[in-house]
Amino acid sequence: MNPVAIPAAEPRALEEAAFLAALEASAPAAMALACRLLRDPEDAREVLQEAWLRAWRHRGELRDADAVRGWLRAIVVRECWRALRWRGLRRWLGFGGDPEAGLELPDPGPSPERANADAQLALRARAAVARLPARQRLVWTLRVEEGWTLPEIAAATDLSVETVKTHLARATAAVRAGAGDPHGL
Amino acid sequence: MACDSLARALATGEPIDRAHAAACPSCRALLDAPVATPPPVPSARAFRAHARRRVVRHAAVVAALNLLAVGAVAAWLSGDPAPEPVATVAEPDLIEVLADAALAVEVADDAPGTEVLALLDPADLADLADEEGDAAAYDLSASDDLLDALLGEGSL
Numbered sequence: 557m558n559p560v561a562i563p564a565a566e567p568r569a570l571e572e573a574a575f576l577a578a579l580e581a582s583a584p585a586a587m588a589l590a591c592r593l594l595r596d597p598e599d600a601r602e603v604l605q606e607a608w609l610r611a612w613r614h615r616g617e618l619r620d621a622d623a624v625r626g627w628l629r630a631i632v633v634r635e636c637w638r639a640l641r642w643r644g645l646r647r648w649l650g651f652g653g654d655p656e657a658g659l660e661l662p663d664p665g666p667s668p669e670r671a672n673a674d675a676q677l678a679l680r681a682r683a684a685v686a687r688l689p690a691r692q693r694l695v696w697t698l699r700v701e702e703g704w705t706l707p708e709i710a711a712a713t714d715l716s717v718e719t720v721k722t723h724l725a726r727a728t729a730a731v732r733a734g735a736g737d738p739h740g741l
Numbered sequence: 742m743a744c745d746s747l748a749r750a751l752a753t754g755e756p757i758d759r760a761h762a763a764a765c766p767s768c769r770a771l772l773d774a775p776v777a778t779p780p781p782v783p784s785a786r787a788f789r790a791h792a793r794r795r796v797v798r799h800a801a802v803v804a805a806l807n808l809l810a811v812g813a814v815a816a817w818l819s820g821d822p823a824p825e826p827v828a829t830v831a832e833p834d835l836i837e838v839l840a841d842a843a844l845a846v847e848v849a850d851d852a853p854g855t856e857v858l859a860l861l862d863p864a865d866l867a868d869l870a871d872e873e874g875d876a877a878a879y880d881l882s883a884s885d886d887l888l889d890a891l892l893g894e895g896s897l
Contacts (some may be wrong), residue, residue: 583779586779587778588776600775600777608783609792612792674747675766678747679770682770700756701774702756731751
């Protein structure tokens with residue numbers, strides 16, 4: 557009698573309740589990421605709402621609740637990229653204010669003169685980041701401010717690692733020029 | 742001279758250490774981001790209702806475009822000059838009109854297999870009321886592929 561090959565069972569998609577619970581648990585981190593990338597809570601909220609819908613539509617692709625966090629993170633990055641491009645278009649057309657316009661200096665601490673100069677430099681750098689093209693801004697923020705690795709950024713943005721490096725190098729040069737501290741750097 | 746960590750970030754694009762940034766005003770100035778609570782995750786029912794509304798809106802837009810195309814072809818075949826388009830679909834006004842039209846659509850309920858009566862003129866809706874809408878019903882929820890196609894990337 558020939559043995560009958562039993563096909564391996566397909567891993568099942570997440571149950572709805574488990575999926576929604578995983579989304580709920582990932583929400584604070586996703587919101588923090590969107591806030592950092594967009595620097596505007598209202599825009600971040602809109603991005604999260606769109607991310608929820610996108611995640612729901614593609615939930616069938618997920619098999620593991622533990623993967624939801626990283627998966628949602630990638631969705632948020634792409635939605636933020638979309639939002640940044642819209643923001644750039646609105647700015648180009650002359651609509652909408654710049655959420656980075658109201659930057660304020662933090663408390664300078666024990667050595668006000670030096671710390672204040674550093675903070676001014678940081679704020680100029682931050683303003684320069686806000687002026688970057690959407691993709692460069694995304695790559696810079698994920699790398700420098702969020703500490704992501706280059707492969708992580710590549711995976712979340714659908715870019716190659718080499719392309720990410722190129723965007724990062726251009727962004728760094730632009731931020732450095734915008735910060736304008738030829739003596740200190 | 743800038744803080745070493747900040748200077749390195751600006752020179753090389755290397756990450757700023759979070760532990761250092763917590764105690765460094767200049768790094769904090771670069772890293773500070775607003776903090777806000779995320780919007781609530783919708784319930785499964787709300788997700789389905791939203792998906793259904795999008796389906797109806799897409800169906801309305803597609804049908805309106807088809808009607809415009811048919812009208813243009815008919816006018817061309819009859820030798821009449823092509824009518825002036827009232828709007829293109831990229832115009833917010835038309836999208837609003839179509840969205841309003843979708844309000845005249847009946848959705849039975851959220852249960853699987855529900856029938857969506859799409860693109861009904863209110864007058865047609867009244868006519869169909871006695872016939873349970875059989876003739877014009879689209880069972881969209883029966884086809885995940887169709888849903889995916891309609892809900893795909895290029896959404897309005």
